[in-house]
Amino acid sequence: MRAAAFLCQLALSALSVVAANGAIARGLHPLVACTSGVTICFGGLLRDLMCGRDLAIGGQSYAMATGMGASLYVGLRELAVRGLPLPLIARTLLSVGAVLCLRAYDWMTPGKLLPTMHAFGAPPKKG
Numbered sequence: 001m002r003a004a005a006f007l008c009q010l011a012l013s014a015l016s017v018v019a020a021n022g023a024i025a026r027g028l029h030p031l032v033a034c035t036s037g038v039t040i041c042f043g044g045l046l047r048d049l050m051c052g053r054d055l056a057i058g059g060q061s062y063a064m065a066t067g068m069g070a071s072l073y074v075g076l077r078e079l080a081v082r083g084l085p086l087p088l089i090a091r092t093l094l095s096v097g098a099v100l101c102l103r104a105y106d107w108m109t110p111g112k113l114l115p116t117m118h119a120f121g122a123p124p125k126k127g
Contacts, residue, residue, distance in 0.1 A: 005107075013099030016066035017092055020073045030074045037070020038063050061106045069099035 016037035023033035073095035080086040 009100055009103045010096070012062065012066060012103070013069055013096040016069040016099055017073050017095045019066075020070035020095075024074065024077060030078060033074045034067065034071040037073070038067045061102065065099045065102040065106075068102060069095045072098050 019039065020033045020037045023036040024030075028036070073091055076086055076091040076094060080091065
């Protein structure tokens with residue numbers, strides 16, 4: 001089970017970098033590229049809406065972790081454009097590693113990194 005959870009976190013971190021890189025490749029502003037790394041988390045929100053659950057915004061630190069990874073990638077790319085010799089693989093590995101470290105920290109600590117929203121985890125309302 002832990003291997004599957006790790007692969008999910010690895011996919012999450014890789015997708016945050018891919019989304020940020022895709023926005024950069026399209027010539028979007030760096031701020032937009034940073035936020036594009038967060039948009040991959042909205043699949044879970046759509047799932048909650050379709051299932052009639054309360055929205056789990058803030059229940060997990062997925063959005064914060066992917067936002068941090070995408071922002072780090074964009075920031076390192078901006079440094080590379082301005083002359084700091086950072087190869088693409090280093091930027092990618094640092095960004096993916098940052099997301100994995102934040103998710104691991106959230107998973108291993110007894111308290112949650114982000115406080116939950118009102119009624120998070122409550123059963124859906126009927127009727």
